[in-house]
Amino acid sequence: MARPRKFDETAVLDAAVDRFWTQGFEATSTRELAESMQMTLASIHNAFGDKRTLFRRSLEHYLNGSLRARIARHEAAPSPAAAIAGFLRESIERSLGDGCRRGCLLVNSALQVTPADPEMRDYLNAELATIEDFFRRCIVRGRQSGEIPAGIDADDAARLLFSNLLGIRVLARVRPERSLLEGAARAALATLGLPPMPDI
Amino acid sequence: MARPRKFDETAVLDAAVDRFWTQGFEATSTRELAESMQMTLASIHNAFGDKRTLFRRSLEHYLNGSLRARIARHEAAPSPAAAIAGFLRESIERSLGDGCRRGCLLVNSALQVTPADPEMRDYLNAELATIEDFFRRCIVRGRQSGEIPAGIDADDAARLLFSNLLGIRVLARVRPERSLLEGAARAALATLGLPPMPDI
DNA sequence: CTGATTTTAGATCATACGATCTAAAACGGG
DNA sequence: CCCGTTTTAGATCGTATGATCTAAAATCAG
Numbered sequence: 001m002a003r004p005r006k007f008d009e010t011a012v013l014d015a016a017v018d019r020f021w022t023q024g025f026e027a028t029s030t031r032e033l034a035e036s037m038q039m040t041l042a043s044i045h046n047a048f049g050d051k052r053t054l055f056r057r058s059l060e061h062y063l064n065g066s067l068r069a070r071i072a073r074h075e076a077a078p079s080p081a082a083a084i085a086g087f088l089r090e091s092i093e094r095s096l097g098d099g100c101r102r103g104c105l106l107v108n109s110a111l112q113v114t115p116a117d118p119e120m121r122d123y124l125n126a127e128l129a130t131i132e133d134f135f136r137r138c139i140v141r142g143r144q145s146g147e148i149p150a151g152i153d154a155d156d157a158a159r160l161l162f163s164n165l166l167g168i169r170v171l172a173r174v175r176p177e178r179s180l181l182e183g184a185a186r187a188a189l190a191t192l193g194l195p196p197m198p199d200i
Numbered sequence: 201m202a203r204p205r206k207f208d209e210t211a212v213l214d215a216a217v218d219r220f221w222t223q224g225f226e227a228t229s230t231r232e233l234a235e236s237m238q239m240t241l242a243s244i245h246n247a248f249g250d251k252r253t254l255f256r257r258s259l260e261h262y263l264n265g266s267l268r269a270r271i272a273r274h275e276a277a278p279s280p281a282a283a284i285a286g287f288l289r290e291s292i293e294r295s296l297g298d299g300c301r302r303g304c305l306l307v308n309s310a311l312q313v314t315p316a317d318p319e320m321r322d323y324l325n326a327e328l329a330t331i332e333d334f335f336r337r338c339i340v341r342g343r344q345s346g347e348i349p350a351g352i353d354a355d356d357a358a359r360l361l362f363s364n365l366l367g368i369r370v371l372a373r374v375r376p377e378r379s380l381l382e383g384a385a386r387a388a389l390a391t392l393g394l395p396p397m398p399d400i
Numbered sequence: 401c402t403g404a405t406t407t408t409a410g411a412t413c414a415t416a417c418g419a420t421c422t423a424a425a426a427c428g429g430g
Numbered sequence: 431c432c433c434g435t436t437t438t439a440g441a442t443c444g445t446a447t448g449a450t451c452t453a454a455a456a457t458c459a460g
Contacts, residue, residue, distance in 0.1 A: 163367025
């Protein structure tokens with residue numbers, strides 16, 4: 001019978017996410033992680049494997065509690081148009097509410113992957129694609145129900161919303177100004193004939 | 201009379217840009233830079249200062265030969281609407297033409313700045329802002345001349361184009377697919393009543 | 401109690417990192 | 431020639447890095 005673990009997995013993964021999110025993978029040392037996670041280096045290695053594997057686990061943890069949950073919640077709403085608007089509103093509020101101005105761990109990480117790690121790139125791409133797909137499904141459903149006016153090609157509309165959100169995510173880290181983030185989202189919604197973002 | 205330099209500054213800065221662009225600042229070691237630049241570590245330090253200063257110099261070099269030159273060229277064109285469309289077309293073609301799929305050094309770097317370096321963040325933000333300003337100037341001038349239809353607020357239109365371009369830049373690194381990049385740009389242009397991107 | 405197993409704690413390893421040091425080289429001036 | 435200055439070359443430094451090692455601790459079963 002082995003000695004029981006002293007750490008709470010959720011708590012330590014939260015701590016790891018926090019560090020990686022703020023500083024990025026490369027600039028975060030294993031000692032800094034040990035400090036944040038309140039674990040020794042050996043314990044981290046025992047429990048999570050090497051640094052890259054911990055990073056991967058942290059991403060997964062972040063996505064489960066963040067992007068995936070939010071897409072599911074918004075998509076469960078009866079109105080596809082309002083789902084888009086609400087998703088954008090929530091994205092902006094979360095970013096603006098982050099005192100550390102970290103933007104989005106997924107987007108940050110996607111840009112930091114080096115060519116030496118195509119597996120990580122593909123993983124991140126698959127996750128990013130869930131955003132684009134969410135937008136597309138909403139557009140298609142909204143047009144079928146007549147809630148969203150026909151206009152440009154549905155694929156292109158989804159791509160516009162996708163790139164718009166990615167841009168907002170970039171700005172959330174480097175220039176988190178409400179007028180800028182809201183203006184970009186408001187314009188995308190308006191030009192696509194979608195309802196405005198709900199007020200908070 | 202000092203010993204003359206052996207290196208060509210432009211060539212070595214090109215080499216540094218290449219490395220930083222591909223791998224990012226943190227993941228690129230000074231020894232890798234020395235190899236690429238065909239200079240010793242001490243010579244690099246003598247000529248350019250520490251790693252961060254070299255990075256800054258490399259960014260400046262990249263921007264002079266890239267973003268700044270392109271904004272100036274497109275803005276000199278007689279048609280503000282065509283300037284926007286042409287700028288987007290060029291951005292996409294440059295990204296898709298890059299076999300290393302590096303995206304945009306400016307955007308990549310902006311996301312990699314850690315909170316410990318606000319000065320670098322501000323520098324990068326100022327550079328990014330020149331893109332937004334370019335779009336705004338074109339929108340305003342195009343509307344004055346009647347070439348661009350009135351629609352949503354000019355500031356918001358500029359923000360939409362800006363976030364759209366940032367998103368395209370992100371995708372240029374992580375998922376450089378022509379249909380995706382072109383679709384996002386095409387949708388932004390179409391919904392703002394702008395002309396399509398010129399064919400290549 | 402011993403044994404098996406996993407976890408923790410602290411030290412340590414092998415290597416890499418950014419940066420610096422020493423000395424020779426390269427140049428023109430006097 | 432010597433001198434002054436900067437650059438180059440190669441070695442080295444002090445520290446940090448990701449990872450590992452050793453041994454004690456914690457647990458239940460027999």
